[in-house]
Amino acid sequence: MVTGGNAGIGYFISEQLASAGATVVLASRDQAKADRAMQAIAARVPGADLRRHPLDLADLAAARRSGELLDDLHRIDGVVLNAAALVQRRRLTTVDGHELVFGTNHYGNAQFVAAALPSLLRGADTRIVTMGSLAQRIGSLDLDDLERSGTTYRGLRAYATSKQAQMLFALELDRRLKAARRTTMSLMAHPGGALDGLTPDQPPAFERAPRERLTASLMRPFVQGKDRAAWPAVRALLDPAASGGELWGPGSPSGSRAPRLDKLRGALTDPRLARDLWQRTADLLGLRWAV
Numbered sequence: 515m516v517t518g519g520n521a522g523i524g525y526f527i528s529e530q531l532a533s534a535g536a537t538v539v540l541a542s543r544d545q546a547k548a549d550r551a552m553q554a555i556a557a558r559v560p561g562a563d564l565r566r567h568p569l570d571l572a573d574l575a576a577a578r579r580s581g582e583l584l585d586d587l588h589r590i591d592g593v594v595l596n597a598a599a600l601v602q603r604r605r606l607t608t609v610d611g612h613e614l615v616f617g618t619n620h621y622g623n624a625q626f627v628a629a630a631l632p633s634l635l636r637g638a639d640t641r642i643v644t645m646g647s648l649a650q651r652i653g654s655l656d657l658d659d660l661e662r663s664g665t666t667y668r669g670l671r672a673y674a675t676s677k678q679a680q681m682l683f684a685l686e687l688d689r690r691l692k693a694a695r696r697t698t699m700s701l702m703a704h705p706g707g708a709l710d711g712l713t714p715d716q717p718p719a720f721e722r723a724p725r726e727r728l729t730a731s732l733m734r735p736f737v738q739g740k741d742r743a744a745w746p747a748v749r750a751l752l753d754p755a756a757s758g759g760e761l762w763g764p765g766s767p768s769g770s771r772a773p774r775l776d777k778l779r780g781a782l783t784d785p786r787l788a789r790d791l792w793q794r795t796a797d798l799l800g801l802r803w804a805v
């Protein structure tokens with residue numbers, strides 16, 4: 515399953531998994547977009563086995579239902595937690611009144627995973643891959659004010675902090691899975707930088723205007739298209755040698771080299787912060803964990 519499989523990097527993760535022969539479930543908040551993405555994949559991967567699944571991470575009840583619905587799937591081998599709210603210009607809120615970016619990326623994913631985990635634990639060697647970001651390095655988590663309601667809203671800071679929270683959560687989940695002697699693993703990936711304007715068109719899912727492509731082409735040495743940006747997550751999901759707690763990133767900024775293992779840096783090296791965040795989140799959302 516690929517969350518946000520209808521667009522951007524998630525689309526290419528889905529296409530690449532389908533090319534590798536996987537049955538791919540595209541989890542999306544917009545069923546029409548998911549249908550167009552499935553049409554685009556089917557046109558490129560003959561015989562692709564594709565499904566769609568409802569998911570809205572900005573609504574905690576919907577995120578829980580979506581996670582519980584994994585129970586209806588015949589089998590689930592892994593989930594890529596790719597869907598995310600990106601940088602916003604101003605403070606917006608989720609259905610539940612949380613700041614939109616933190617509420618979607620951290621709370622929404624935590625709720626989804628808590629509900630999906632019993633289904634994932636039923637399979638052997640299942641994987642949960644969290645899509646992180648290099649931006650986590652400039653995130654600043656305040657456990658007493660997770661949504662930073664006491665400060666002036668800064669879109670990039672809010673996004674970076676939400677990605678830091680997602681990655682800390684992925685690490686704590688892996689520690690818990692190991693402590694419970696489960697074979698399910700929690701890994702992380704990050705795509706480096708990726709622009710739509712450097713991404714090949716995939717009609718009818720998406721096409722870019724020539725002007726956007728021209729502007730983006732100036733950035734080509736430093737960033738990549740979303741097709742290559744998908745590689746680290748696909749590697750984390752499929753490589754038999756990959757293991758829990760790892761972070762996979764691009765081999766080079768332009769995506770010209772194969773993905774490689776990245777070092778954990780900054781806040782990600784603080785297991786106590788991860789444990790405290792886990793507890794705060796569980797208390798706030800009333801989550802019950804299977805591990």
Ligand SMILES: NC(=O)c1ccc[n+]([C@@H]2O[C@H](COP(=O)([O-])OP(=O)(O)OC[C@H]3O[C@@H](n4cnc5c(N)ncnc54)[C@H](OP(=O)(O)O)[C@@H]3O)[C@@H](O)[C@H]2O)c1
Nearest residue numbers: 518521522523543570571572596597598599645647707708
């Ligand atoms: N692009 C980069 O340079 C970059 C860098 C570092 C990390 N990342 C990470 O890579 C992942 C994908 O990014 P991208 O660039 O491919 O972004 P994107 O093109 O904007 O795609 C984001 C996906 O998330 C979905 N989404 C957003 N809010 C949602 C919600 N409330 N419920 C369910 N789905 C929701 C979107 O659905 P809709 O189509 O319905 O909006 C879309 O499918 C994200 O986790 C992002 O943080 C990207």
